[in-house]
Amino acid sequence: MFTIDDLADRLGGYLPQDEIQQVKRAFYYAEQAHDGQRRRSGEPYVTHPLAVANILANMHMDHQSLMAAMLHDVIEDTGVGKDALAEQFGKPVAELVDGVSKLTQITFEDKAVAQAENFQKMVLAMSRDIRVIIVKLADRLHNMRTLGALRPEKKRRIARETLEIYARIASRLGINTIRVELEDLSFQALHPMRAERIKRAVSSARGNRRSAIRQLQAALQKSLDDEGLPATVVGRQKHLLSIYKKMRDQRKSFAEIMDVFGFRILCDDVDSCYRILGVVHNLYKPVPGRFKDYIAIPKANGYQSLHTTLFGSGGMPIEVQIRTREMEAMANNGIAAHWLYKAGQTQHPIAEGSHARARAWVKGLLEMQRHAGDSLEFIEHVKNDLFPDDIYVFTPKGDIMELPQGATVIDFAYSVHTDIGNSCIACRIDRHLAPLSTRLESGQTLDIITAPGARPNLAWLNFVVTAKARSAIRHALKHQQQTEAVQLGRRLLNKTLANAETSLEELPEGVLDALLAELALKNEDALLESIGLGTRVAHVIARRLIDLQQGKEKSVATPEARPHGPIVISGAEGMVIKFARCCHPLPGDTVIGHLSVGKGIVVHRAECRNLREHKDDPDKLFALEWSNDIQEDFPVALRLELESRRGLVAELAGLITDADANIERIGIEERDARLSTVNLTLSVRNRIHLARIIKRLRNLPHVGKISRVGN
Known part of the structure; x- marks a missing residue:
């Protein structure tokens, strides 16, 4: 059984003795606080926080994170409060523990709402200290390792939540070792039989391919040694969930997936990475279009590496990843590497960059949280945003912006700034005008054109892909609708009050406040919004205001209270x-x-x-x-019955364009070999404009009946 002394020995490799003593003190405190408590498996409860701290020690996390791991269930499961922890171990540790603690004190009717509220609290805690999420991930990893004692339905619920949220967060923060294990453990809990079959098949295939792997590894290593490049070639294993996903999504057999040999080459510096790339491309021919340079342009989570695919002997595909040892530590530990280097008193640029990106991501989450209607809407935004395949585009100044695959101009505008997204009207891609719905590709340069009075369009929600853009558009539209509803409500109420020769502005002081108190509304805008949105009727409200003005107790809606004109x-x-x-x-x-x-x-x-x-x-x-004074165009639907002939659509389009109208939609139905029905939707200014167009259409030969469609 793993003990606190075993952990202390491991921590001696990177932490000073005084910090190790503080970690041990936190353990003994947790042991006393959890005294008598046991896990479902029957083990003393303190084995769980000790195991969580051990996972963090693998990532070389700092002593405060390890102390928080020891104490993370103390507030929730014992009588110890946050203030007591702060007094014993300092405020930073108490804040970390509070951030990781679950919201079990609050009861929710709906499990989904409970999870969403929990996640919102975690985001707020992350905004204060990003280490909260690293401790939480380690906590979830140990819980996943010990799922065996739980009921099957609870296992599946926890596994699904882990896959949808926690594994994706680990990926977003670049903590690959935790992400892979969380995914595989979740897969085994959700699909135990499939996982077991794939595990057995992998073990069998690895044994059968051992000699081929050794030969390829030796050939790669020899070519590097001959060029005097100090580097290590290691085999790369596929994990269970990635094999299953490829088999399912690409409809490939297990043998086809395992046909690909994977290797990782680790070296000392970036210059060697590119020289090694040249060596392996000389040894085996590269597959066109399969080279990716994540060193020059890192992924959003800070991941850096060169990826290439080669044609091996007999055409066997070989996937090779080339990176420095520091990049390997970053790929495995992600943002946790920030504390790894900090512990060594060095501010490594890769780790610092990853930490800055993580902070920016959390800042984006907070902005989404402010804009989301409720916790469930927020968590849906987060799920969509957590696992993007990134593309890289440029601002006019040459700054690189990371966006998910399929992102549009609108997504780019909102990623620059919410105000730019809200007021954008057009865009230039590589100096050419392009629609706002254009899907972006890596390497493009974008210049957003804005206008002061512009507002978001409801149709944008049909094509944006980023959570930030979606939540900002919904927030802006909601605010816009609210403002317009207040204005309409004011117009409707004043129209009705005009019949009694008064208006909102002329009502005696206290009359409106009395009505607001009667209806339990917080202010005048809330009342006007409800009238504008149709939840309250203007003449009923007007009648009550007049009654209150006259000192009457009861309100009776009468025909005289209808809007005036x-x-x-x-x-x-x-x-x-x-x-x-x-x-x-x-x-x-x-x-x-x-x-x-x-x-x-x-x-x-x-x-x-x-x-x-x-x-x-x-x-x-x-x-x-x-x-x-009307400046807008309005849609109108027409139905034409006419003889079928070649060039008919072009002739109709030309005539309508000459009449200064736009065709929004056109459809043709063949009634028989000779006659057709054409359904047109046009944009016109008014009824007179429409009459002029119909007159022109009637002058066309072979046109029979023309009718305006509508109830």
Whole structure:
């Protein structure tokens, strides 16, 4: 059984004696605090924190992290408080322990909400001290190693959470050793039979291929020795989950996956990495398009290496990774290497860079957390953002920006700054104008064009891929809708109050406050927003305000309290005035507004059949009137019946373009060999513009019936 003395001996390799004594003191404190407590396996509980500290010792973590590992369950499982820990071991250790502690004091009805809330707390703790997540990962790793004592359904739940969140965080922070083990342990818990079969097959294949591996390794090593390059060639093992994923995703057999030989070459400096690359390319022919230089442009988690694939003897593929020993330590320990080098009193640039990237990532998480509607929405953003295959693009000044595969111009704009994303209107890619939805490729240079009054578009959510962009767009749209709903609510309420020859601004002091208290609303904007979004009816609120003004106790909604005169619309009101797709109203049409809950006013043509559904609820129907100053274009649907002939679509498109209109959608249905029906959606200015287009269409030969589509 592993003891505290065994751990102290290991720590002697990199920590001074006074710090080792502090770690031992934390262990004895935890042992006393957990006295009498046992794990599900029957072992004394203190074996768990000791094992967690041992995992951190493998990564050469600092003494405060090891003390936090010893004490990480003390606040949760014993009567010891955070202040008592701070008094005993100092504030930094107490903060670390508090950050790692779970939220078991709070009970949630929904397990998913509990996990999401836990993760939010962890993000806040990480923002104060990034070591919190490293201790948490070590804690989760030991729990995964000892899953055997749990019920099968609990095993699967913990394994799924580990795979979705913790393994991805380990990957994002570059801690490869923990990431690989977490993935394999989760895979074994979720799919025990598949994992066991693959494990046996790997063991068998490794035995069969031993001589071939030795020959390739010897050939690579000899070629390096002949060139006088001091380097070590080691075999690279595939882990269980990566084999399973490749078999599943690429639809390959186990034999095809194991046909690839993998080697890692470790050397002393970056210059040697590139010289070794030349040697192996001379020895075996490289596979075109399979070379990646992660030394010049590291991955987002700080990973650096040269990757190449070679044609071995008999065409056997050989995957080779070339890196320095420091890069190897970074690949295995990721951000933890920051403390490894710090312990040696050296500020290594690779470790420092990884730490800076991790801090930037946590800062991005905090921004997402502020913008997310709730904890579940936040954790979905995080899941999407945790495991990207990166591309690298450049700003006009030459700075490199890392983005996930499939990222668009909008994603880039938001990665630069939220304000730039919110106000972007166009983009130049390599000095050429490009749509905002363009998918980016590595090596491109982007220049974002912004405008002061620009706002995010709801359609952007259909193509953005980064969590930061998605949460920022949703936040901006929500704020925009809220602002517009308040403005619409004010218009509706003032229109109704005008019938009593008053307005919101003219009401006596205290009347509005009395109504807000009666409705349990915090301020005037909340009331106006609820009217603008249709959750409250303007004339009922107006009647109550008038009653309160007159000192009456009861409010009675009367016909006299209806809005005074029609509401004027221009089409540029934003998100709280929408135009019905069923009837496509145009300026010049007689229109009626329906106040739809959560949407605002939906504008219909007066003859629209869908308005009949609301005849029993006249309180939510409003007379509308078009403004004299309309700059917008509006969609309208037409159906044409005409004789089929070649060049028909081109002729229609030319005529409509000449009439200063745009075709948004066109579809052709063949009724028989001679006749066709064409369905058109056009953008036009008003009813007169549409009449002019229809007149031109009627002048075309072979055109029969033309009708405007709508209820």
